[in-house]
Ligand code: ATP
């Protein structure tokens with residue numbers, strides 16, 4: 366797993382995918398390297414677009430050394446699980462001089478929508494991948510293969526390999542058997558080829574209502590693999606399709622459509638999640654027969670399975686995520702609490718952080734749960750040397766420096782500065798420092814003052830000294846309270862000649878430096894503090910109802926004061942608010958007049974604590 370791998374040269378590839386980084390090997394890389402070493406695809410031809418055997422045979426040798434695909438169904442927005450598949454498929458194509466197709470698996474007439482098609486295109490592109498390669502755009506729609514699929518179905522019928530079954534769904538289910546019991550043949554299984562063809566054409570012509578008949582493969586009702594017990598290939602559905610309109614009233618099943626889509630596109634490695642492992646024998650059965658009939662090009666695609674991503678504290682199912690949106694539990698697909706790509710983006714995630722996460726979790730065949738903290742860790746590592754520091758006071762309490770006017774004169778504002786990226790690596794250009802001013806009145810965090818300090822407390826309490834970060838050392842002298850006993854103001858005096866960066870500044874030793882924002886130049890901002898959406902680590906596992914496990918505190922909004930360097934912030938800009946975490950200017954609602962920052966991730970891993 367951890368042996369370093371030097372990617373094959375990307376010669377000849379103009380695949381514009383994200384910056385390559387040396388990738389650890391995995392079982393899929395080993396399979397591809399083996400196939401390439403054997404010259405398995407060396408004679409493969411590419412007709413310039415998807416097509417049947419004759420179409421490809423007429424084309425030149427395929428310039429792509431391998432072909433992979435990412436085949437989403439456009440029935441929702443992509444989530445972090447899809448990101449794993451995207452990074453995997455596009456990453457393999459990039460590293461081995463191949464191409465990854467973006468294919469919309471739009472064979473189901475219902476639930477599919479142009480909004481989702483557009484959203485998926487945006488998400489893949491934003492993640493840093495591209496489906497333009499070798500002078501063509503490899504963006505495909507499974508629905509454009511309906512004609513070929515129909516032809517393949519008639520071919521199977523002609524070969525005695527498929528039949529029209531008119532049992533009721535209940536009868537079909539009852540005769541399917543189970544793991545312990547072999548299935549029983551349908552009474553329609555022995556129909557003649559001519560009768561099957563005629564009936565299938567009636568299905569196609571719209572002469573039968575929904576559910577009246579299906580086309581099934583004729584394989585083996587006693588197979589130990591239930592997927593081979595005469596799987597359904599076509600069903601009747603009188604429904605308009607977003608791309609083909611009402612041209613079709615029969616639609617192919619996923620298990621029939623998918624291998625054909627791969628074959629027409631000359632996919633070399635069809636990579637899917639482990640749930641489809643039991644489908645592989647049918648995948649091969651179908652393509653073997655289509656090869657034998659000369660319908661599809663060789664070598665035919667092969668299916669390989671890897672473990673899907675399961676991430677704690679989130680649900681990764683488009684259907685369940687759609688429910689959260691439709692029920693108004695979140696504010697939309699791009700709500701920063703959503704594990705969707707658009708949600709993560711709005712939360713402050715970068716494509717690099719998501720790619721880093723996908724690299725770190727790797728690709729295996731082992732079923733496991735990945736801790737949410739691994740995703741957060743990738744973002745933290747990504748932003749550490751990129752996100753400028755800033756001071757923000759999230760729960761402001763006023764601090765008055767009572768000797769300020771005597772020391773500096775009334776209204777004096779002392780210019781201060783701090784580095785934007787204090788620990789950036791030496792090879793990185795140093796951005797200019799942040800500048801702000803200190804005056805008589807300052808905002809500090811409410812919990813940086815304690816009238817009666819708890820044991821070990823090092824911040825402000827009467828008689829104690831702290832440094833105002835980047836400013837002076839101060840000594841607390843007391844506080845003012847309102848009628849209810851709530852502290853409304855803290856008082857302190859400035860120790861002269863202790864300003865950070867001036868000679869002798871360290872002559873007075875303190876145990877703590879606190880963050881602050883000057884009352885004169887601080888900017889008020891809305892800060893949205895996000896937490897996990899669910900209280901349970903596996904909210905939809907084992908039959909649990911994820912809707913009963915929502916975290917009521919997943920969003921807390923505070924009115925904060927932030928330092929003046931944030932006045933020029935643009936949407937999507939990211940910062941480290943010192944001591945608090947990484948924040949992003951909300952890409953939808955942030956404006957200079959009304960700044961809005963989202964918590965992207967805290968400074969330390971606090972999950973499960
Ligand atoms: P959902 O249930 O969320 O709709 P899906 O698998 O049905 O998921 P598709 O649009 O069919 O969604 O998925 C496109 C590709 O993304 C598939 O190849 C699938 O294997 C992959 N994929 C989906 N979820 C995950 C996941 N959690 N981990 C890894 N790959 C995934």
Ligand code: MG
Nearest residue numbers: 437438440683
């Ligand atoms: Mg699906």
